[in-house]
Amino acid sequence: MLFRKFVSAFAVIVLTACGGGGGGGDASTPAAPPIPTPPPAPQDYNVNFYYGDRIDYFKACIDLNLNDRCDEGEISTDTFENPEYNNHSFKLTTSDVNLQNFLEQHKRPYLIEVGEYEYDVVKNRHPGHLYLRELGISEEVNMNTFTTAITPTISWIQTPWWFFGGNDNGLTELLEHEMYSLLSSRLETVNSLEGITNEQFFAGVCDVGEESCSGYQTIYSDTRDNKLAYYFNTLGGFKQTIKNDYLSILAQEGMTYFGIAIDSLIPNLIEVRLNHEARALRTFLSDSYPNDTTGKYTRLSQYDPFTVPGLLQVRISYENLAGAWDGNYTAKVNTRVIQGPPNGLQPISASIPGNGVEPAAPYGCDVIMPESGFIDSICDHEASVYGLFNSAGIAREIYRMDFHQGNIVDSYIDNYFYRNSWMDEFGDYDYYSYCNNYEAAQRTNLDAQNIDIGYRRIERAFYGNWQDGICYFDLSYSSYYQYGLASIAGQGDLFIIFNSDYAGDEPSSVDGDYFAGLATIESVIEELGNSDGLDASSEGFIEDIEIDLDFVETLIDRVFQDSYPNGKGGAYFEVLFFPEGSSSYNKFLFNYGGGNDLYCKRDYDNKHDQALFLDSDTSGVISRERVQEVFDLCIPYLEFGFTFDNPDNSSPLSPFMGGGAYTNSTSNNSQGISLKGLSAEEKISVIRNMIYLEKRQKFTKNTEDTIEFKKKEIGNFFRHSHKD
Numbered sequence: 001m002l003f004r005k006f007v008s009a010f011a012v013i014v015l016t017a018c019g020g021g022g023g024g025g026d027a028s029t030p031a032a033p034p035i036p037t038p039p040p041a042p043q044d045y046n047v048n049f050y051y052g053d054r055i056d057y058f059k060a061c062i063d064l065n066l067n068d069r070c071d072e073g074e075i076s077t078d079t080f081e082n083p084e085y086n087n088h089s090f091k092l093t094t095s096d097v098n099l100q101n102f103l104e105q106h107k108r109p110y111l112i113e114v115g116e117y118e119y120d121v122v123k124n125r126h127p128g129h130l131y132l133r134e135l136g137i138s139e140e141v142n143m144n145t146f147t148t149a150i151t152p153t154i155s156w157i158q159t160p161w162w163f164f165g166g167n168d169n170g171l172t173e174l175l176e177h178e179m180y181s182l183l184s185s186r187l188e189t190v191n192s193l194e195g196i197t198n199e200q201f202f203a204g205v206c207d208v209g210e211e212s213c214s215g216y217q218t219i220y221s222d223t224r225d226n227k228l229a230y231y232f233n234t235l236g237g238f239k240q241t242i243k244n245d246y247l248s249i250l251a252q253e254g255m256t257y258f259g260i261a262i263d264s265l266i267p268n269l270i271e272v273r274l275n276h277e278a279r280a281l282r283t284f285l286s287d288s289y290p291n292d293t294t295g296k297y298t299r300l301s302q303y304d305p306f307t308v309p310g311l312l313q314v315r316i317s318y319e320n321l322a323g324a325w326d327g328n329y330t331a332k333v334n335t336r337v338i339q340g341p342p343n344g345l346q347p348i349s350a351s352i353p354g355n356g357v358e359p360a361a362p363y364g365c366d367v368i369m370p371e372s373g374f375i376d377s378i379c380d381h382e383a384s385v386y387g388l389f390n391s392a393g394i395a396r397e398i399y400r401m402d403f404h405q406g407n408i409v410d411s412y413i414d415n416y417f418y419r420n421s422w423m424d425e426f427g428d429y430d431y432y433s434y435c436n437n438y439e440a441a442q443r444t445n446l447d448a449q450n451i452d453i454g455y456r457r458i459e460r461a462f463y464g465n466w467q468d469g470i471c472y473f474d475l476s477y478s479s480y481y482q483y484g485l486a487s488i489a490g491q492g493d494l495f496i497i498f499n500s501d502y503a504g505d506e507p508s509s510v511d512g513d514y515f516a517g518l519a520t521i522e523s524v525i526e527e528l529g530n531s532d533g534l535d536a537s538s539e540g541f542i543e544d545i546e547i548d549l550d551f552v553e554t555l556i557d558r559v560f561q562d563s564y565p566n567g568k569g570g571a572y573f574e575v576l577f578f579p580e581g582s583s584s585y586n587k588f589l590f591n592y593g594g595g596n597d598l599y600c601k602r603d604y605d606n607k608h609d610q611a612l613f614l615d616s617d618t619s620g621v622i623s624r625e626r627v628q629e630v631f632d633l634c635i636p637y638l639e640f641g642f643t644f645d646n647p648d649n650s651s652p653l654s655p656f657m658g659g660g661a662y663t664n665s666t667s668n669n670s671q672g673i674s675l676k677g678l679s680a681e682e683k684i685s686v687i688r689n690m691i692y693l694e695k696r697q698k699f700t701k702n703t704e705d706t707i708e709f710k711k712k713e714i715g716n717f718f719r720h721s722h723k724d
Contacts, residue, residue: 039095040095040096040097040100041095042093042094042095043093043094043095043100044091044092044093045062045075045091045092045093045094045103045110045129045141046089046090046091046140046141047060047089047090047091047092047110047126047141047142047143048087048088048089048140048141048142048143048204049080049087049088049089049090049112049124049126049142049143049144050086050087050088050142050143050144050145050204050205050220050222050225051086051088051114051124051229052086052222052225052226052229053115053116053229053233054116055080055088055114055115055116056115056116056117057113057114057115057116057117057118057121058078058079058080058090058112058113058114059076059077059078059112059113059114059121060076060077060078060080060090060092060110060111060112060113061074061075061076061077061092061110061111062074062075062076062092062103062108062109062110062111062128063108063109063110063111063125064102064108064172065164065172066108066109066154066164066172066175066176066179067154067161067164068111068123068125068153068154068273069111069113070111070113075092075093075094075099076092077090077091077092077093085207085222086205086207086222087204087205087207090112103130104130106130106173106176107127107128107130107131107134107176107180108128108130108176109125109126109127109128109151109179110125110126110127110128110141110143111123111124111125112124112125112143120239120240122233123148124143124144124145124147124148124233125143125147125148125151125153126141126142126143126147126148126151127147127150127151127180127183128141129141131180131183132202135198135202137198137199137202138199138202142202142203142204142205144204144205144220144225145225145228145229145232145233145276146201146220146225146228146281146284146285147201147202148233148276149228149276149277149278149280149281150183150186150187150190150201150278150281151183152179152182152183152186153273153275154175154179155313155332156273156313156315156330156332157313157330157331157332157396157398159171159175160328160330160400160402161315162328162402162404162409163446171446174487186278187201189278190281190285194281194285196219196285200219201219203219203220204220205220205221205222205225206220206221206222207221207222219285224284224285227284228276228280228284231280232274232275232276232280232310238274238383239272239273239274239312240272241383241384242272242312242314242383242384242385242388243270243271243272245384245385246270246272246314246316246385247267247270249385250262250263250265250267250316251263257318257321257327257329257399258321258322258327258399258401258412258414258521258525258528259522259525259526260321260322260327260525260528262318262321262327265318265321267316267317267318268317268318268319269315269316269317270314270315270316270317271314271315271316272312272313272314273312273313273314274310274311274312274313275310275311275312275313276309276310276311277309277310277311277334280309280310309334309335310334310335311332311333311334311335312332312333312335312388313330313331313332313333314329314330314331314332315328315329315330315331316328316329316330317329321401322401322525322528322529323528323529323530323531323532324403324404324532325401325402325403325528325529325531326401326402326403326404327399327400327401328400328401328402329397329398329399329400330397330398330400331395331396331397331398332395332396333388333389333392333394333395333396334392334393334394334395335388335391335392335393389418392418393419394417394418394419395417395418396415396416396417396418397415397416398413398414398415398416399413399414399415400412400413400414401528403531403532403533405532405533407445407446408443408444408445408446409443409444409446410441410442410443410444410533410534411440411441411442411443411444412440412441412442412521412524412525412528412534412538413438413439413440413441413442413457414437414438414439414440414521415436415437415438415439415440416435416436416437416471417435417436417437417438418433418435418466418471419433419434419435419466433465433466434463434464434465434466435463435464435465435466435471435473436461436462436463436464437461437462437464437471437473438459438460438461438462439459439460439520439521440457440458440459440460441457441458441459441519441534441535441538441539441541441542442455442456442457442458442542443455443456443457443534443539443542454484454485454486454487454547455484455485456482456483456484456542456543456545456547457481457482457483457484457542458480458481458482458518458538458541458542459480459481459482459483460478460479460480460481460518460520461478461479461480461481462474462475462477462478463477476504477501477504478501479499479500479501480499480500480501480507480514480515480518481497481498481499482497482498482499482515482541482542482544482545483495483496483497483498483545484496484545484546484547485547486547486548488640490580491579491580491640491641492577492578492579492580492582492640492642493576493577493578494547494548494575494576494577494578494638494640495574495575495576495577495578496545496547496551496552496555496573496574496575496576497573497574498545498555498558498559498571498572498573499571499572499573500513500514500515500562500563500569500570500571501569501570501571502569503569505569512561513562514558514561514562514571515541515562517537518537518538518541519535519537519538523535524538549575549635549638549639552573552575552588552631553628555573555590556573556590556624556627556628556631557624558571558573559571559572559573559590559592560592560624563592563593569593570591570592570593571591571592571593572589572590572591572592572597573589573590574587574588574589575587575588575589575634575638577637577638577639577640577642579642579643579644580643582607582608582643582644583605583607583608584603584604584605584606584607584608584611584644585604585605586600586601586602586603586604586634586637586638586642587599587600587601587604588600588601588630588631588634588638590622590627590630590631592622596617596618596619596620596621596622597616597617597618598616598617598618598622598626598627598630599613599615599616599617599630600613600614600615600616600630600631600633600634600637601613601614601616602614602637603644608644608645608646609646610644610645614630614633614634614637615629615630615633615634616630617630
């Protein structure tokens with residue numbers, strides 16, 4: 001302090017001496033020294049966290065770009081305090097006024113990466129102080145396994161990681177609303193089913209024996225948190241096993257990715273993520289813990305092995321795999337993870353059983369007890385890539401080749417979707433399996449002017465039957481899709497889709513079929529290394545669709561051109577608008593040839609008491625003029641800027657940004673199909689397939705004697721360019 005005073009006084013003396021000037025005239029009054037601008041006051045963000053295991057590696061941050069990773073440039077720390085037991089704390093500090101203002105306006109999750117080794121970290125999350133403020137409870141952040149389970153993450157399947165290039169990209173603003181709407185839905189479930197208040201849920205973890213554990217202020221003991229953490233956060237060996245299995249597959253002789261040899265290449269990145277599913281909380285929050293209140297675990301003790309719903313995701317990247325094209329593989333498996341018995345065996349996966357098996361519980365194989373001599377071979381799957389896919393209720397693989405040009409990303413996509421069982425409209429299980437394959441070319445525009453995220457895609461779809469780890473595809477029957485999405489933060493999502501099929505025939509230019517001449521992925525792969533964008537055929541179809549309402553007149557003509565009686569099959573198009581601040585959407589549909597239907601409907605899910613068919617027509621013959629008449633009436637309800645009279649302040653529940661909208665088939669009397677809980681890719685599949693649901697169900701039956709199949713072995717996950 002004395003030294004500071006001395007320096008300050010010396011500075012004044014020097015300034016006075018210099019102020020006299022050198023002209024020999026009257027001494028001028030020296031100018032007052034400028035008052036220095038005080039540095040911005042630092043802002044601290046304090047977090048308490050519970051972790052019941054050893055910590056050798058630690059990093060904490062506020063995840064500004066929602067990519068579930070502590071990146072450079074984000075406010076972070078690598079130090080923490082350990083005041084007592086397993087309760088820890090850390091502090092994040094910033095003097096950046098812009099960042100402080102940002103965190104007062106935008107909800108962002110807190111994240112820690114912790115564990116014994118840097119290369120295999122456990123990630124725990126918390127929705128953040130601003131979300132607690134929104135709930136009207138204490139803003140003290142207490143992070144634990146339970147807050148981790150309820151805080152959603154962005155799926156690599158529906159949102160490729162290169163979307164998150166910076167903290168200020170438009171996609172994060174859109175996804176902020178979606179993520180926290182989903183979080184509130186999960187928290188509401190905990191409130192209603194378990195009778196746990198928000199204050200209790202976010203109160204933190206106490207150690208057994210402390211007075212607070214018997215009080216009203218918290219519902220978590222270290223026993224409960226440790227048990228949940230044990231099944232997920234300490235399964236690093238399981239994740240490493242899956243990673244090693246993938247590496248082994250990649251190194252097999254002759255292995256290719258999109259026809260490009262990779263058996264001698266090492267991926268630039270391979271990452272495995274294992275997350276809790278929110279419904280796992282039912283097990284650990286029940287009054288009869290560890291017995292689930294649903295009744296599936298009524299005879300279990302805390303020492304028995306039992307399954308917990310889990311979501312395992314994988315991403316693998318090869319940079320510059322073909323010229324400037326990157327190979328990006330992602331997979332998502334909904335499964336149930338069983339911790340192995342006390343003999344130290346690796347964890348195994350189990351899920352809904354296959355054909356002809358009567359399930360013992362609502363989710364199928366819930367308990368395996370090797371010590372009793374009962375091992376169900378249908379439920380017992382090794383901890384391997386093959387075991388995961390063979391046991392999964394739902395699984396998805398997406399193979400991509402991506403070419404980046406500034407904000408434009410061109411992609412070729414090979415998308416596989418597998419379902420091990422199907423639930424009929426009465427809620428009963430029908431144990432037959434199916435699989436779909438979609439080959440697509442896509443152009444994505446990131447942060448385009450006035451559009452935060454937009455893409456256009458051309459796609460060919462095949463439907464198949466999944467049996468014993470093999471997907472049988474009918475190559476003689478395919479559907480074709482062309483669609484685009486434009487999303488504007490604060491306003492909503494506009495989605496346009498056009499579909500046509502040709503009754504089992506290939507589209508023909510002689511017959512005037514629109515999709516004639518569409519290139520296959522195989523036909524463009526050979527030249528991919530020498531190209532700097534999409535092939536001319538795919539680009540032509542992509543550039544031929546606009547994401548605006550003026551384009552609808554073209555689509556009307558296109559449906560008439562490609563539909564019976566002018567075409568061989570049927571065609572339809574839909575325009576969907578999901579306004580900001582609503583949990584429903586408006587829809588225009590024209591379906592011709594596959595069951596005529598024409599309508600405009602406002603508030604499709606009747607969430608705002610405004611549901612109304614503004615106009616509709618199911619005539620045997622629908623004229624061009626009639627279609628235009630209905631659409632003209634619908635235009636005001638499909639434009640950006642439309643809002644319902646009583647918005648519920650939710651995000652735009654577009655299925656393409658992760659919302660929980662519902663959609664129906666084109667029939668006015670059809671039962672609604674819930675999209676809640678599905679990924680964006682799965683929701684897209686529901687929308688584009690809903691008209692053909694009856695065809696798909698018929699196809700998934702045992703029809704090997706009437707159709708030709710193509711085989712794709714699930715164990716060989718990486719696509720070959722040649723036909724098997």
